[in-house]
Amino acid sequence: MEQGILLFAHGARDPQWALPFEAVAARLRVQAPDTPVELAFLEFMTPDLLEAGERLAAAGCRHVNVVPLFLGAGGHVRKDLPVLLQQLSALHPDVSWMLNPAVGETAEVVEAMAASALRMSAAR
Template sequence: MRAAPLTGSGIRGPALAAGDPVVLVAHGSRDPRAAEATRALARAVAAARPGVAVSASWLDHTDPGPTEALRSLAAAGHPRAVLVPLLLTAAYHRRVDVPAAVAAARESGPPIDVRVSDVLGPADGVVDGALLAGLRRRLAEADPGRFDALVLAAAGTRDPRARGS
């Protein structure tokens, strides 16, 4: 997650209050370990932000989806929330699925204003230093000196803007 506070320039949408709940939204996987990793991340974010409700949601394979998570917050009386896409590129899921989930949450149930942060990966062509630091830590754990080459792999996209980041 970006090192900047949630009220920083990486958040788009209505004004955000200090205690507004945070909804993390991951891609989702058939592998249950992926959902547990997202839940663990939500617990870590909540521990780092005492007094802020932090929940996890998924675009596919695991419930709740972001629409349901936002509707639950609205039903509990929260007028605002911030949604953080746990995605590495601003491709289809960030440009289409995330805005559709927010729109669906706004169209039914109690009203809720939602701010959506940038993705974790490059935003406007700039890779966040915290993401690079995390990658460096993981590479050090893998002991890359023992290998002839290193492959950094990610799921692809047809979106040329995301491929260019």
């Protein structure tokens, strides 16, 4: 059954804000060329989670990993996202939507943030 990845970010008024998130999506599309990847936003930017999820379902995905591109898991990840996922699940009951931890809570990202902070400090 086809897998898909649904990245979920906060969104902001400044279009430049989205660049790192678009870079993550682009990187995943290179690293997993057979896996459909969509990037969705909670607010200010499009597509929203329902529209991006719809695209993955239309692409034939039956197992979608939802990955919150948030550093900390606060209300947006713990409360807003589950509600949106319930709506997506009701619209597409034939797809399993799997909620993952916020990337910021993973060891890779914590290590990378520390490495980045250290490199920037050493360079000045």
